[in-house]
Amino acid sequence: MNLNRYRIGAGAKLKLKAFDPADTNGIEDKKQIEDEQKELLERLEEQQERLFASRSHGMLIVFQGMDCSGKDGVIKKVFRGIDPGGFRAHSFKKPTEEEAQHDFLWRTHRSVPARGQMAAFNRSYYEEALITRVHGTIDDKEARRRLKSIRHFEDMLESQRIRVLKFFLHISPEFQLEKIRDRMENPEKWWKFDPSDLEERKHWKAYQDAYEDAIRRTATDASPWHVVPADNRWFRNYAVLRTLVEELEKLELSYPQPRRDVAVRMEELKEGGSSEKS
Known part of the structure; x- marks a missing residue:
């Protein structure tokens, strides 16, 4: 199955309405991909070990999406x-007073993975050109300036062999409302409910417009976006997992050769073993 239909590269004329949040790419149900999913998880473990051992690249995975789109859930599952x-997950909420005194990339830049490491961002530096824009903290001109800085920032990371993989978890307003109701009605999920989620729903159209602009302006061939249909949790997890594995395998990671001193010791052990047998 080809997931390129969800990939947004440089120059794409994106319209989120063209993507069905309930799309499953022809897969009928999660049982159909159970075996492949197990294989993908094994391949991810191997690629992460190769990444850690080689220390030739790092991998930053950015998750953006509306409230209830499943950013926490996909990180937990994948x-x-x-x-x-060799892995860290970072969640970015409202900036602290100290963070707000710095440039808008400062707090997230500190959490960018080193070569050999993977990191997942639950929300990211993109929030500083999304929620701020929707609520009028910054105007359109400043938002475009920040998106330009983000594109340069990601180009810089790529030049340092830190791959940036970006996912927009695309849900419908009906799906979001269903999840909010579930949180309100289920005592075990009350802790997840935030009254501000209902207020943010009033800005749905503005958020969609802001996301479209952000994705169009920052999608490059080196750091594309992936618009993942997320109304079906199982397909969301599968699409993210498969995309991540395929991108890691493109790096052609390999285990490092032993250092010269280690190689010498290995030869000495071999010679010693041969002497004992003789």
Whole structure:
């Protein structure tokens, strides 16, 4: 199955309305992909180990989306089997007073992974050109300036061999409302409910416009966006997992050769073993 239909590269004329949030790319149900999903998780574990061992590249995975789009859930599901020593997840809420005194990239830049590491951002520096724009904290001109800075920032990361993989988890307003109601009615999910979610729903159209502009202005061939239909959680997880594995495998990561001193010691051990046998 080809997931390129969700990939947004440089110069794309994006319209989110053209993407069906309930699309599953012809897959009828999650049972159909269970075996492939297990294989993909194994491949992800192997690629993460190669990434950690080689230290030739880093991988930054950015998740953006409306409230209830499943940013926490997809991170929990996709990365559940990898070595935590080489992976970090970061969630970015409202900036603290200290963070607000710095440039808008400062707080997120500190969490960018080093080569050999993977990091997932639950929301990111894009918020500074999205929620701020929708609520009028910044105007359109400043938003475009920030998006230009973001594109340069991601170009810089790519030049340092930090791959940037960006996912927009695309849901419908009906799906979001269903999830908000579930949070309100289920005592075990009250902790997830935030009254501000209902207020933010009033700005749905403005957010869609802001996301379209942000994606169009920052999608490059090196750092494309992926608009993932997310009304079906199982397909959302599968699409993200498969895309991530395929992008890691494109790096052609390999285990490093032993250092010269290690190679010498290995030869000494071999010679010693041969002497004992003789």
